[in-house]
Amino acid sequence: MTTIRKAAVIGSGVMGSGIAAHLANAGLSVVLLDRVPTQLLPQEEAAGLTLAHPKVRNRLAVNALQGMVKTNPAPLFQASFAQRIQPGNLEDDLGKLKDVDWIIEVIIENLAAKQALFARIEEVWESGTIVTSNTSGVSINAMVEGRSAAFRAHFLGTHFFNPPRYMKLLEIIPNSDTESEIVAFMQDFCEKKLGKGVVVAKDTPNFISNRIGTYGLLVTLQEMLEKGYTVEEVDAVTGPAMGRPKSATFRTLDLVGLDTFVHVAGNVFSQVSDPAEKAVFDTPALMKDMVERGWIGEKSGQGFYKKVKTAAGSEIQALQFGTMTYEPSKRVSGASLEASKQAKGAAAKIKALITGKDRYAELAWNILKPVLLYSAEKLGEIADSIVDIDNALKWGFNWELGPFETWDAIGLRRSVERMEAEGSVVPAWVKEWLAAGNESFYRRSEGRTFAYLGGASSELGVRPEVISLASLKEQKKVIRSNSGASLIDIGDGVACLEFHSPNNAIGADILTMIQQSVDEVRSNYRGLVVANEGKNFCVGANLMLLLMEAQDGEWDEVDGIIRLFQNAMLKLKRLEKPVVAAPHKMTLGGGVEACLPADMTIFSAETYYGLVEVGVGLIPAGGGCKELALQASQSVQDPEVDLQPWINAAFETVAMAKVSTSGHDTKRLGYMRAQDRVVMNPDFRIYEAKQAVLRLDAAGYELPAEEKIRVAGENGKAVLVAAANAMRQGGYISDHDVKIAGKLAHVLAGGSVPAGTLVSEQYLLDLEREAFLSLCGEVKTQQRMQYMLSKGKPLRN
Incomplete structure (x- = not known):
């Protein structure tokens, strides 16, 4: 295959419609398909329509298409780009998949449903057409069990992040039979044509970004509950002070939705066997309680924060865990936070924060340390490259520095010595790297970058299209x-x-x-x-x-x-x-x-x-x-x-x-x-x-x-x-x-x-x-x- 000109997106929900919109942004013609409704809406009944009418049968995709031009932030670069998308349904229009170069599945995160869909797709599939799933955690290999060797060779995961237009990260996940040429083609196409930052992940629970990012959020939540920090204190530490977005930990969770987060964490919990890892991904009772109450974040009006109208206008209130009530959000200050604020650049900010002597420096170290160790432990399991892990966190969670870049920033040897002195187990490969005389995972020399790769320092290949x-x-x-x-x-x-x-x-x-x-x-x-x-x-x-x-x-x-x-x-x-x-x-x-x-x-x-x-x-x-x-x-x-x-x-x-x-x-x-x-x-x-x-x-x-x-x-x-x-x-x-x-x-x-x-x-x-x-x-x-x-x-x- 030399290029992709026409694509089909199956599933017109938030992610499906967002992906369809971004493909249209890139100039592709898109067929957007969804299920056929089984019930009429009141307005459809009033108009005399039946379940057999095309307007009803295509309703889900048509509504998604109409919503694209109204959504803010806009998924389309221009509203007129919606004309590049043709809505339809999976019963009447399945045959249109014969005419596309790329089929993307974006339906419910359910293995059986995905397997059934891919069986239907293969009935009309043309040899050479690339088929991908946008799953955030379902096994890529399991989805295509029972499919033909040719179908499997052209099948892989393409995990977009929400919203697809604005989030740079795209995780590509091959299955065990995906042709290497297909992986290379998709990586090149998605970087050039879709403008994405692509990382290649292995078929493991939650892949790279969500695996590490979710671990970090859960570690933070557990540290907060154990040591009695407030919502505001945690967010003060885990925002720009640590080279992270202003939304920090709990505003991020409110934006994502606690229900979504619990599902993502549960996906890892159900698939890993290591007791210590399983314990981290066992969502705290507090969060489960909040989900049961319906306090799932911005989409429900309250989560860890709540916006309340007052006589003066409005105010942001923060959740108090002891009483499960909300109080006006308080400003947080401290010596280590101030030191981080005064430092220039993410590397200096993180180093200033964790080397402080107050409770905020302690919090920063106690949540940063396990994330660095976990990232090192998972190298080889979730990805083969520290660069892919770093880029996944930078592009998927908007961290300024990835885990291994952060480790370099705080001093690799010094921080490992501190970890071991505190009784932590440092992965053997990290200690071997240090024993060989290396002081960092990355090094720069005359404008060239070298990084750890399989026990050696290898120069990172630079694409000719990238001028730094x-x-x-x-x-x-x-x-x-x-x-x-x-x-x-x-x-x-x-x-x-x-x-x-x-x-x-x-x-x-x-x-x-x-x-x-x-x-x-x-x-x-x-x-x-x-x-x-x-x-x-x-x-x-x-x-x-x-x-x-x-x-x-x-x-x-x-x-x-x-x-x-x-x-x-x-x-x-x-x-x-x-x-x-x-x-x-x-x-x-x-x-x-x-x-x-x-x-x-x-x-x-x-x-x-x-x-x-x-x-x-x-x-x-x-x-x-x-x-x-x-x-x-x-x-x-x-x-x-x-x-x-x-x-x-x-x-x-x-x-x-x-x-x-x-x-x-x-x-x-x-x-x-x-x-x-x-x-x-x-x-x-x-x-x-x-x-x-x-x-x-x-x-x-x-x-x-x-x-x-x-x-x-x-x-x-x-x-x-x-x-x-x-x-x-x-x-x-x-x-x-x-x-x-x-x-x-x-x-x-x-x-x-x-x-x-x-x-x-x-x-x-x-x-x-x-x-x-x-x-x-x-x-x-x-x-x-x-x-x-x-x-x-x-x-x-």
């Missing part, structure tokens, strides 16, 4: 650098401009580096990629600096900052070599303006992209308005055709601070150009941007000639202002919003000139800067800027 800027910097590939950005040689004559200021906010250091990078690339390189490896691509300009200068009345300084920004963007646009931007995650305000000058943009699928300056009482002034006006002019080549609809759309997008919900969604907002595209796997985006630069260069890149921009002028501006005034009269926006909208309309329409006037880019940049400066002087704008900096959300004043 961090590794290149270790290899001394930095061309030039300052505090905010670096220019890095990424090979084949291509350089990459990387932002690395706090939050990647654009300030003078980044703008200076942009200008220096243009000069460097012009002289010595084939082209430039603009990308970075931060949590977000760029959250905008340095708002704090702007606010301080504005409050001090330093208008020349503010004017200088904006001129520097505009000049840097214009210089980037005028580079005679190809420039490709590769944004990811939050790309806001100035981050968008840093991408707009590029010849091409490679969006990561999860890119949240928008000019949001009006949220802080400003308008885009780094070329954002100018570029939107230019795109409108380029879209309407005929001077007799009205520009207004294009300007209206741009005005609405910016004035309402609209942000894309995905890389694909940038098209709906008018940001995506014909040459731009989306890459599914964020790990591949810098490579794809580099390849785009090389293609443009090989094709004989020529800098597009600067062109005049046809503007909507005074009449166009009047239309936009009228729309803003109508919203004010309707009570939707404030007087200050109207003022901002007027400034935005003035710039986008090209100022006070006749409709159809041709203006220069610099003319529009001057209008941007003037409008921005005048808004900076407004008290209400300064209040909005201050509020955003302190509260992290916009103020409507």
Whole structure:
């Protein structure tokens, strides 16, 4: 098989519909099948339908499809992608499985039900079609007992994590007869086409991520009950202080659902024989009691936490185990927690936490130690590679460091000595590794990574599609650098401009580096990629600096900052070599303006992209308005055709601070150009941007000639202002919003000139800067800027 173009998903519940949606996101045609209902709904009876009617027979899959466009967070990159999914049922449409390349089973976690389904599937199965199960714990081998050798050779587990669009992890689990070529193909396809992080697991209870993660949660719960810690104390320790998500332990359990967790834990309990392991997976009576009470988490309204309405609004309350009542959640503080908070990076945070001397340091060590030992014990049983175990926990549970990376972070030899001194049994292979003179499971050397593998240190294979800027910097590939950005040689004559200021906010250091990078690339390189490896691509300009200068009345300084920004963007646009931007995650305000000058943009699928300056009482002034006006002019080549609809759309997008919900969604907002595209796997985006630069260069890149921009002028501006005034009269926006909208309309329409006037880019940049400066002087704008900096959300004043 060379690729997969069409798939079938059987089961349209939460996971089935989510998987179908993500396959549609990847461009696949999908058949979504489910059972045929056995009873009519009241509305179906009222409509005169019978159980034989297609609307009834396809109801489950149709309802799931309709729910996709309403669900939040959205499972689809764009609502229109739902058109790629065809709903049906298992009785009328089973024959459609003959036409697909991949069949995914996502039904109830019941072995007998799955075995019966696969028997039916094999009746219509075409040789060569891949069949997988999305099970989270049912034996892959047991599911296909009695199936033909050919069917088994094409069968494996593909365990997606919920929600499938957003969770990176995909566990692939071969059965004993799965062809190795099928495993390799699926790993490659799911990484490239679906954007997943794939690990290969063995057919053991709960596979890798849920096996280790569930063990860790149960150990934590048992330690809490034994030592008398509170819900809040445990979550304070097991969140960011330990390199884990903010949801920590009990908010995570509430999100997952205690009923689901009890089922997952019970799956291991019923299948393992070791008494000590079985004891851990025997769910505590407390949790069983909560499930019996229906206190199963967010979906029931209460679990370990409960949100309660009060006279002041609402408050979060935490469960008190002694009385099984709820009390207002209390803030937790302690010396070790503070030490972790002050440390930089997950490794330093964990080390600071466990080396403390208070009860929180003790809690952290007592729950971390068994997880590290258990992970080591299970190596070879659940997976052959420590890398797969680490990645499974990072991608499936959102840990910043996997178990073996964590062990390295706290000091492998020192921590093993502490474990043994406390009477713990350390797996023999770990002690042998230390005895051989190794001080860590991983080591870095000149940008290369080596890891423990079967008693030896083996270099980790790096996919050519993955370009690591961090590794290149270790290899001394930095061309030039300052505090905010670096220019890095990424090979084949291509350089990459990387932002690395706090939050990647654009300030003078980044703008200076942009200008220096243009000069460097012009002289010595084939082209430039603009990308970075931060949590977000760029959250905008340095708002704090702007606010301080504005409050001090330093208008020349503010004017200088904006001129520097505009000049840097214009210089980037005028580079005679190809420039490709590769944004990811939050790309806001100035981050968008840093991408707009590029010849091409490679969006990561999860890119949240928008000019949001009006949220802080400003308008885009780094070329954002100018570029939107230019795109409108380029879209309407005929001077007799009205520009207004294009300007209206741009005005609405910016004035309402609209942000894309995905890389694909940038098209709906008018940001995506014909040459731009989306890459599914964020790990591949810098490579794809580099390849785009090389293609443009090989094709004989020529800098597009600067062109005049046809503007909507005074009449166009009047239309936009009228729309803003109508919203004010309707009570939707404030007087200050109207003022901002007027400034935005003035710039986008090209100022006070006749409709159809041709203006220069610099003319529009001057209008941007003037409008921005005048808004900076407004008290209400300064209040909005201050509020955003302190509260992290916009103020409507």
